[in-house]
Amino acid sequence: MTAHKILLLTLTTLVLLRMVTSVIAPDHDDMCIKRRYTTDKCMINCCWRFTTNDLVKLNVSVNCSSPADSHIINALSSFNTSSTSCVGYHLDHTLSCLTAIPDNYCHYHQTRAITLHDNSIFEFPDLRCLRLLGKLDLRSNNLKTIPSYAFNGLTKLRVIYLSHNEIAHIHPKAFESCCPLINLYLGHNKLTTIEASVMGQPHPFCHMMFNHNLITSISNTNHFQLKKDRTYGPGYVSLSHNRLTKGPKEILTAIGVTNMAELGQLMFWGFNFRHNPFHCDCSVYEMALIWKLFVSSGVWYDNFNVTCATPRRFSGLPMHAIPLDNFTCNVFGGCHDKCVCELNAHQRATVVSCQGADLRSLPDVMPQGRRLILHMNNNSIRNFPRRNFLSRTTSINLRDNALSKIDRNVPHLLRNAERVDLRDNDLKYLPQTIRALSPKALFLDLHTLTCSCDLKWFPAWLQYSDDHAHLNNITCRKPPLDERILLLNATEEDLGCFQNTNDLAAYEFALIITSISLLALVVLLVVFRHELVVVFHHLAARKKGYQQIANRRYQVFVSVNADSHEDSQWVRDVLLPALDHHGLASYLPPRDSVPGSVEMDDVTKGLHHSAAAITVVSHDYVDSGPCLFQFSQAYSHKVVGRHGPLLVFRLSPVSRMATREPRLRAMLTLRMFYATNIGSVKRAVAKLVATLSDVQDNAEEVELDG
Structure with a gap:
């Protein structure tokens, strides 16, 4: 079973378990919060409704010629404080000219709901005196910022409607010491970033709507981190119709998700990333992978239909329809000017493509990265020298070059490589260190090698692996008659290992005498170097x-x-x-x-x-x-x-x-x-x-x- 199938099975199981257990999520203790209801935006039965039917409406007096002088004059009716139902006041004054909340609102400390949408309020009110406030509706006003600790002490607050304002900035600590929100609506504003901690709700919620803004990134000024021993949400988060170009990897990293295993803490959530100009490179790979796994298993939600804006070849295509191998990022540091270097998220490797680049030698350096895949085929490389980056190379293709020599240290550096393709070259000799490679990883020409005793290890080496069929037909040329010897069954005699022992002894003796003479000469030159200089x-x-x-x-x-x-x-x-x-x-x-x-x-x-x-x-x-x-x-x-x-x-x-x-x-x-x-x-x-x-x-x- 592949890793992707295991991941799919795990995620599906978690979702099913969550759907079963969600019905026993703890209820809120506020009597104004009624039964949960289902929404088509939620993956599960997750939402509650705040009702104002039982609240007493407050009457507001305002003169639109001087809208700043507004105040509450009286309540339209009274309520029984001994009742166990939802009791309190409802400040409701919509479609009017208010520029600020009525000045005497703190006198009504039992206010449970504020509905002042479609006014002209431009400054966020100080609500700390309304400890029982459960709903705040300031939609369609002229608010521009949300200050720090705006909701401090409002432990009963569950619903906030702030959409259709001019909000461009939310202080990083605006929601500090706030409350277990059910709904937060901030859509149709001018936000360019949102704080990650706002979404870090350790309880189920219904909606967090940030749609139709100018959001390009998720900030984490408060250094919020997901705790692995806690459960967050679930709930529905909408970031649609914004200006996000990078995938959720950046977003998830901001809140402490460092790998796919930790993503399970958010897997019960609903996310909407549609209608963003995503650049479909390696940064969106994790998102595309999860959606592709769900879609391939028959699970479909409209939220999966996130499309790409760039690069041009992917424009308008859904991410789940793009082959996973195509999610790459360009790499420039350490990349040869004649090559193309890309980080391939699916292969978890840096792919260096230099084929047909007219290279005469192997580059000296390569990009950083734990895994390198090198395409060096169709060049004019003659030597295969030692390079430090070879120890990080998992695959190298040197086909169709002019390769005739391999440095003896190269195989040791490539001993963990999964593929080393040396076909279509002019290799006549192989260093004995080539045995450091696995036979199943090495690919050679069939008829270029010259027979020599240096190849006597070849038949035994093939037996180390069961997967060596591609090497079974390799032959070597035995001079002087150019006889072809099958290396799989070659003997030492076939390879010419038996030579005239007298000639060999004479050669070895001459080699020893020459070495001793050269050594003595070097010693004399070192010892008497000053004497030579004086004579000169x-x-x-x-x-x-x-x-x-x-x-x-x-x-x-x-x-x-x-x-x-x-x-x-x-x-x-x-x-x-x-x-x-x-x-x-x-x-x-x-x-x-x-x-x-x-x-x-x-x-x-x-x-x-x-x-x-x-x-x-x-x-x-x-x-x-x-x-x-x-x-x-x-x-x-x-x-x-x-x-x-x-x-x-x-x-x-x-x-x-x-x-x-x-x-x-x-x-x-x-x-x-x-x-x-x-x-x-x-x-x-x-x-x-x-x-x-x-x-x-x-x-x-x-x-x-x-």
Whole structure:
């Protein structure tokens, strides 16, 4: 039994039970409220009648030239207060010129009924003094608003007639602390909205008429909610001849109905939504579904004959005559500009239609929604990539594309899909992860696959489902003779799983050696990356040559840890004499620094005014931050910037990991340094002199050529 049939059976049973039990609905305790009667507008025997026959009529004096000065002059007769019948006054003055209720009406506190229709009353009266009032008839006046607490304390009030006025606004709390109404007539006014709590009557009533207004929505300013442990109504509510465009889902949501099960609380009611310009999209689906179920079971009421105004293809059609699958709403967020996206209420899914849209790839994003139905057929999609929205997809149609590859992660995302159609494509291989799909959900071409050992799972996979007849005739092509193998009965030998084991072993061995070599290469590149950079910089300087270094104030910038006695003594006793011997002027911080200047600025200026740089490296040097800064500046200016040679003298052995400066560490690792004995120093200084001389000669030749 389908869900719709179960719902129909449940609703029919509830209606029948209500028709049986309605006759025992509790009577009102007011003697003016007589026997119930039947109306053709009620689904059940639900109505009562308020009678004024036994009431004493009040006489009103009014001068139409001054209608505001009206008052009650006397009662036409008296009544016996000891009577058990309906006793009290009836203020009855119709078809006149009253602009307000008579000013002394509160003197007649036993007034049971007010009938002042067809006057010119423009302000709603304060009736709190009439505690016994049971009927209020102010039809065909000039009322424009109903104020807050308009009926406060009127616990006996049962019937209100306010139709044919100019009422455009009802305060959200107008009916607060009111009464168990039988009839409320607000038709033929100018209302644009009504408060949901007005209809939340926890007792049977007859009519609530809001017909012939300008109502476009139901508001819920009072945050009224249906309580699941209470019974409401039943009664008849008319919203006909208004401007409602959306279905009752919005109305029911406003009063707390969140699903079809809770709708049973209102199923005994009568609703009239006729003559509204409904837009028949997904918002009216629930209403159309219920009416279709009743009509199909032979139950008919005129109120079911609600027609559509839009869209054009449904204009004038009754909702119950439209196929349920056609109640859709357009979805724009996340929808590809070449696709049409709709929320299908009947399928409870977002349907994305991209067929024939000339797509070259699957869209990156899709609209939000727990269920997606994707029509991607008749395009040029070549790859079936992983997309996060596939986990929400219940059906996807990729027929008639150019599909040749499926990402191995796709089947896992589609494992809950009910249909995956991949026919009319060029699929030669299937990933083994396709087994995550149910065989009854997958549709494939019969003759495009190529036989391989990767398909050996296929026969066993088919046995997981009884519904796989559409896959039984799928074959694969076995090269080199293009033999056709039926996959349903294919063996591992048919699929070519048995190969030359020697060739396979050699292939695996070569693959392992290659992998190890690549891994070792990556490790070496990571570990010795700075050494590679230093080699590159020196080769570039050697190939391109140094830039103009003539006319410098100093020939050599010397970087040494001046705080180290041993390092400073070596420079003073060995290095400087060798430089002086060749006439090379040296800059030695802090010896040549300007008193009071910033050390870093002096280092930068000294390097720019020197043709070459010498670094004296020792344990004390690599432990000093300022010394490492001097080296970093010297390397960047001389080597990277090609502004002169950089020489490194190592006073004492320094391990590779002892220095934090990566380029100095690299030069020490590559042994790009000189020893500190006198012979080595003399050779290094002589080579430096030759280099500076060559640079000077080249510069002069360039100047002459110019």
